[in-house]
Amino acid sequence: MECEKKELECKILALQPKKIVGLEIRTTNENNQSAKDIGDLWTRFYQEGTHEKISNKVSQTVYAIYTKYESDHTKPFSFIIGCEVKEKPSNLPEGCSFCETKNSSYAHLPLEGNFPESLFTTWKNVWCANNFDRAFTTDIEAYDESFDIRSGSSQGATLYIAIK
Numbered sequence: 001m002e003c004e005k006k007e008l009e010c011k012i013l014a015l016q017p018k019k020i021v022g023l024e025i026r027t028t029n030e031n032n033q034s035a036k037d038i039g040d041l042w043t044r045f046y047q048e049g050t051h052e053k054i055s056n057k058v059s060q061t062v063y064a065i066y067t068k069y070e071s072d073h074t075k076p077f078s079f080i081i082g083c084e085v086k087e088k089p090s091n092l093p094e095g096c097s098f099c100e101t102k103n104s105s106y107a108h109l110p111l112e113g114n115f116p117e118s119l120f121t122t123w124k125n126v127w128c129a130n131n132f133d134r135a136f137t138t139d140i141e142a143y144d145e146s147f148d149i150r151s152g153s154s155q156g157a158t159l160y161i162a163i164k
Contacts, residue, residue, distance in 0.1 A: 020065055021083060058084040072136050106140070
């Protein structure tokens with residue numbers, strides 16, 4: 001993707017590890033494949049009632065986790081949609097996987113404006129940012145209880161990018 005490198009305004013936060021249970025796929029940004037795969041996984045997450053099948057949830061916040069990067073955003077990575085749990089369940093819901101994020105520093109980027117355009121714009125800005133060094137370990141989208149996709153608003157949606 002071509003872009004002009006620029007500074008991205010953000011706060012740097014330390015996040016504690018999170019234990020996530022959810023649906024997982026492997027995808028790539030090549031030929032815009034991730035947009036299709038990720039959209040399909042979101043549909044599946046809600047159609048199959050995955051959120052309700054996850055027990056021992058810490059909250060109602062839904063997380064989208066980008067992890068297991070082969071190298072950077074141009075190579076394959078894993079994408080998980082799920083919820084934070086108190087501990088790894090002994091029995092995962094059917095079709096679900098478990099991941100644990102690392103204790104790390106993150107660029108904190110609350111989404112602003114109309115959703116989903118705000119998400120796409122923020123990701124593009126991350127790819128073009130020149131003021132932080134991405135770790136390509138685990139990046140997180142968090143959608144808290146105040147987020148309502150039907151509203152068209154980004155309220156309650158935040159992006160966390162792992163940095164070195």
